[in-house]
Amino acid sequence: MDATFLKRTSRCSSSNCVSQSLPPMGGGSDCIQPRSGHQPRKRQHPNTPREGTMSPAKKDRLRVRVILLNGKTLHGFIAHFSPSMNELPLHTKHGRRMILLDEIAYILFQHAADGAMLKSQLPNLLEVRITTFDGKIYRAKIQKTEFNPRGFHAFPVHTDSTFAHAYFFHRGVCLVEYAKPLGDILVAEKLTGKEDVQQALDKQRKGQVPLGHILLESGKLNEQDLQNSLKRQQWMRAKLGEVLIESGHIDSEELELALTEQRKRHDKRLGDLLIEMGLITEEALVSALSIKFHLPLVNLDEYPINDDAHSELQEDIIMRYQVLPIDIDETTLTVATADPLDIDAYDAIRFHTNRRIRQVIAIPSQLRQYIDDLFASGRAEDWLEIDQLHEEEEDEETEVTQLALKGSEAVPIVRLVNKIILEGLRKNASDIHILPQADKTILAYRINGELLQETTLDKWHEKRVVARLKILSGMDVTVHRMPQDGRMAVRHEHLARELRISCIPNAHGESIVMRILHRESSAELNTLGLRGQDQEALQRQMLRPFGLILATGPTGSGKSTTLFALLKSIADTPKHILTIEDPIEMEIPGINQIQVNSRIGMSFSRILRNVLRHDPDVVMVGEMRDPETAEIGIQAALTGHLMLSSLHTNTAVDTVVRLIDLGIPAYLLASALNAVISQNLVRKLCPNCRISLPVDSDxxxxxxxxxxxxxxxxxxxxxxxxxxxxGFIGRVMVYELLELNDTMRMAIHDGLVGQELEKLAIQAGMVPKTRHAYELATAGEICRDDLMHLLI
Ligand SMILES: [Zn+2]
Known part of the structure; x- marks a missing residue:
């Protein structure tokens, strides 16, 4: 269905197009200045402040009442007014005062200024009823071609009015209601002739096609820019029945019938009853409402609904008032409704969002369908439990922190954050990225090692989502320019996951990366994908009383999963097992796990030095990233501790070079190192759809x-x-395991590295990673490209 709109008679795009028919005026056509020689009417207004309190040029002043958005009214004089000024200098009896125009709802001028007088004499003034934000009603005439983005001028209908002229800002107005019946408006607006309306009404009665639709179709009505119309929030406390009679949809007898029925059934809305009684179609109903209230009629199937908007309103508000948020920007929420007369709904939405509301009208049955769909899909998986893992900070929280907390804990944001995390769990993502750009924010998931953009968030949501995540993960929400780390645990159905969250400021905001750690780890030695003999070799290594076992590989290659599987395999032995981690990725019963906290100087090396006095048998250090940690680790391995750690190297043999680079003497390394497992995680082909191809020349x-x-x-x-x-399901480990024998130790002691050392390793029984990759590729476990990647 096409949207129907009232067409304006002038297509002038200038906001001040009134001036085109006016003689030139000083200060721009929309400005208001006093008539020259205009005398203050002192005698008529005995309360006028005395001369002394006013500035000298008093004769050029206009007496005004300024009604502010906070409900206060100020009395005074102004010299000049233009809706495009930033501040209004108002002379009150207490002196001059600058008022921000943004705080003003409307201004009542006691006496019309020259420009305003001219405007009031213009033809085609339309009589309206203006309902202001504070519930006052003004009957006035407005220039119907005048559409200024800020507001509009209005003139009294009766000469004895309390104002001679007024300027209403859109923000100060709830509703502008045309005082005349719809048919007359259509004619008066020269949208269409009287006969056309009558014909359309006749046709409509026969065919039950919406009035606006017919007028549009027959070229009697032009479609108007949706955005322009959205700018006008219009509102009315009129009776639906009157509107429908005016528009010729029903007659007074039919209305009486429906009202009688409504008295019997209090829970039914009049509109719904009229439809139910077959007196009007729902299309005709919304079409009449759309025209009467100057609200766009939207077909939800065609409107590009912005998903961010849904999270603005709580489910119960959406369900109770049957309204659907369909768009959102910095200041305004666009809401589709079938009943623009539902003042309670309007108030409830405003109260809950703290934004301006733009109403658009949708067909009731279509709207119901969209609302049902919205929650049907989300309900089952919306449940997510979040634990904050960080220690409660004892520090006094500043006021800023509390405000930020309050702002970000609005329920819709909670729902949006849950949705983002749940989506990551559902997709089995390893990381969730929130990356601010100049005008939007990218939400991306790393799945099977690949970063895939999911959607974008608007900037408004980005800030709140980031704030929520920072709070949940124990970061300082007031710090925006420093990198921060945090963590939290999430539980969903049978899943329990820990998220390690890193927040880094970039040029356009704060970028967030959440790593999803598999806390209730399935990591057992027999599920890693090790060959039987290698699994036995590692189990054997774990029973040795001292020495160093390393897991190496690039970031995200599953090193810590392997280390945990190794620790778990001995967790029930009577040994004192300690881990030093950043963060604690998996909790293992019976193991003493210690968290690194570099902010307070608790680094890997410092904790390691300390825990060695704690009499451990087995120590796992998350990573040997600095020479100090490597050195202490090697010392520990040589002095009766079984040490486990990880390193960032590509092959088992490279590990030797890397440790020598970190300053470990070759002779010490030769004695300390027991085993190295070097690994990669590679995407596992979906066996259901993988395609077999002949081998190419490359x-x-x-x-x-x-x-x-x-x-x-x-x-x-x-x-x-x-x-x-x-094309892929999960990932598979590609690895090589190097167990050091005496020949190897001797070679390392003698400074052998590179290919020669590798050759010795293979002789000692190591199956190279490339070989393993080859086997997996020919078995159809991994794809050609990934094999190629591992061979290069
Ligand atoms: Zn598949």
Missing amino acids: IAKLLQQTNMDIPHRLYVPGQCDACHGT
Whole structure:
């Protein structure tokens, strides 16, 4: 269905187009200045302040009442007014006072100024009833072609009015209601002739097609820019029945019938009853409302609904008032309603959002469908429990913090944050990224190692989402320019996950990355994907009384999962097991886990030094990232402790070089190092849709260089429902395990590195990672491209 609108007679885009028909005036056409020689009417207004309190140029002043948005009324004089000024200098009996125009609802001029007088004499003034924000009603005439983004001029209908002229800002007005019946307005606005309306009404009665639709279709009415219309919030406390009679949809007998019925059934709305009784179609009803109240009629199937808007209102408000938020910007929420006369709904929405409300009208049945769909999909998974893992700060919270807390804990934001996290869990993402850009914010998920953009958030939501996440993860919400880290736990159905959250300021805001840690870890040695003999070798290594075991690989290669599986395998032995972690990724019963906190100087190396006095048997240090930690770690491994840690290297043999680079003497390393597992996580092909292809020359060449047979076929990802069209399901570990024997120790002691050391390792039984990758690729576990990547 097409939206129907009242067409304005003038298409002038200038906000002050009134001046085109006026003689030139000083100060711009929209400005108001006193008539020259205009005398203050002192005698008629005995309360006028005495000369002394006023500034000298008193004769050029206009007497005004200024009604502020806070409800206060100020009396005084002004020299000049233009809706485009920022401040209004008002002379009161207490002296001159500057009033921000943004605080003004409307201004009543006691005596019309020259420009205003001219305007009031213009033809085509439309009689309206203006309902102000504070519930006052003014009958006035307005220039119907005048559409200023800030407000409009109005002139009294009767000469004995309390004002001679007024300026209403849109923000100060709830409703501008045309005083005349709809048909007359259409004619008066020269939208259409009387006969056209009558014909349209006749046709409509026969065919039950909306009036506006017919007028639009027959070219009698022009469609108007939606955005322009949205700017006008219009409101009315009129009776629906009158509107429908005016518009010719029903007659007074039918209305009486419906009202009688309504008295019997208090819970029914009149509109719904009229539809139920077959007196009017729902399209006709909303069409009449749209025209009468100058509100756009929106087809929800065609409107680009902004999903961010939903989170602005709580579910119970949406359900109770049957309103659907469909768009949002910095200041305004656009809400689709079937009943613009529902003042309670309007008030409730304003109260809950603290934003301006733009109403648009939607067909009731369509609106109901959209509202039902909105919650049907979300209800089952909206439940998410969040624990704050951080320690409660003892510090006194500043007022700023409390305000920020209050602002960000509005329920819709809670829902949006939950939705973002749940989506990450549902997609089995490893990371969730919130990346602010200049004009929007990208929300992306890392799935099977790939970062995929999901959607965008607007800037307004970004700030609140970031604030909420910072609070939940124990960061300082008042700090915006420093990187911060935090963590929290989430529980959803059977899943329990810990999120490690990092917040870093960038040029456009604060960028957030949430790493989803698998807290209730399925990490067992037998589920890592190790070959049988390697699993046994590692179990054996874990029973040794001292030495160093390292897991290496790039970020996100599952190193800590491997280390935890190793620790778990001995968790029930009578040993004192300590871990030093940043953050504590998984909780393992029976293990003493310590959190690094570099802010207070609790670094890896410092804690490690201390815990060695705590008589541990086994110590796991999250990462050997600095020479000091490496050195203490090696010392510990040589003095009767079994040490576990991780390093950032590509192969098992590279690890030796890396540690020597960190300042560990080769002879110490040769004695301390027991085993290295070097690993990568590679996307696992979906077995349901993978495609087998003949081997191409590029990969054949690479395989030849690494002395491997060339298989006939390799696999590439397909697309199916089982893998959500990605071609992959989860990830698989590609690894090599190096166990040091005496020959190896001797070689490291002698400073052997690189290929020669690698050769020795293979002789000692290590299956190189490239070989493992080859096996997985030919078995269809990983794809051709990932094999290629691992071979290079
Ligand atoms: Zn698939």
